[in-house]
Amino acid sequence: MKEILKERGYKATPARLAILEIFIKSKAPLAAENVYKELKRSKKNKDINEATVYRTLSLFEEGKVLTKIDFRKGSVFFELNKKHHHHITCFKCDTVEEFESTAIEKVLGGIVRNSSKFINIKEHSLELFGLCKNCVA
Ligand SMILES: [Zn+2]
Ligand SMILES: [Zn+2]
Structure with missing residues (x-):
């Protein structure tokens, strides 16, 4: 964990390490x-305040340790920045599934070729929403 921070030129403060650890352990x-x-639940890190959490999250996002995801909710979600992928989210229970699709990436890459105003696309986000098998039953 310290290596991840060091690579990006961040000092490994206790708050940064604690927040990074939460993301490494989280499945969603x-x-x-x-x-x-999550910080409040641990004895060791319960003194880390909300402002520090927000500050650290945006710092991690700038440094590409974390990626932002828009699930169309009140708050912004983050996950560890790993191989490019997309999500399917359940409307009812918030179950999240990740997926990759070379077909989608190809189609999105082709869109810019037909654009009259853009020459390249730097990034995209694509989130799908639906009902999971548990919630349909
Ligand atoms: Zn569900
Ligand atoms: Zn994609």
């Missing part, structure tokens, strides 16, 4: 509130 994307709650 997290909003600032989730991170804060």
Whole structure:
């Protein structure tokens, strides 16, 4: 973990390490509130305040340690910046599934070729929403 921070030129403060650890352990994307709650639960890190959480999340996003995800909710979600992928989210229970699709990437790459105003696309986000098998039953 310290290596991840060092690579990006960040000092490994206790708050940064604690927040990074939460993301490494988490199976799902997290909003600032989730991170804060998680910190409160641990004896060691319960003094880290909300402002520090927000500051650290945006610092990590700038440094590409974390990626932002827009699940169209009140808050912004983050996850560790790993191989490019997309998500399917359940409307009802918030179950998240990741997927990769070379077909989608190809189609998106082709869109810019037909654009009259753009010469390249630097990034994109694509999130799908639906009902999971548990919630349909
Ligand atoms: Zn569901
Ligand atoms: Zn993509």
